[in-house]
Amino acid sequence: MSANSPLTESPTATSESRADRSLKLALAAARTADDNRGEDIAVLDMRSITPEFDYFVIATGNSRRQLHAISEEIDHCLEDDLGDKRMGIEGYSESRWILLDYGSVVIHLFDAETREYYALEDLWHGAERIDLPWDTEKSEAS
DSSP states (O other), rough: OOOOOOOGSOOHHHHHHHHHHHHHHHHHHHHHHHHHTOOEEEEETTTOOOOSSSEEEEESSSSSSHHHHHHHHHHIIIIIOOOOOOEEESSSTTTEEEEEEEESSEEEEEEHHHHHHHHHHHHHTTTTOOOOOOOHHHHOOO
16 A cells, blocks of 8 residues: 555545535636626535535526536536536536536536525525635625
8 A cells, every 4th residue: 555545544634635625616616607607606515414415506597508608617617627527417408407416516507596496595504605705805895
């Protein structure tokens, strides 16, 4: 076994690095949605609620074209720039709710009506909402 083998890492170091990586992916996805004019962007920390994934990223788009653009740009950012691999995609052709599954991070892109109907933030109300660094910068600049 080499010194860099995952089997020689402490469990705490491994889980911390997963949590850090998941947060980095979630924030990159949220930032990409923001850069593509996504609205009402939320990152929810799901780690205390479910072991299945670490974060939800939720954003609203105003049209099918915009939802596709946000989805494709998030894929580009997470796969090409950050080296992660998408595990699945759902709802792309219908474009009312596009779900991008990156394992530890699940991204939900909605049209406004569908987001209101499913109300994921209410359903998962126990999740902590993560502050988005660029939202803080915008409000300080105002």
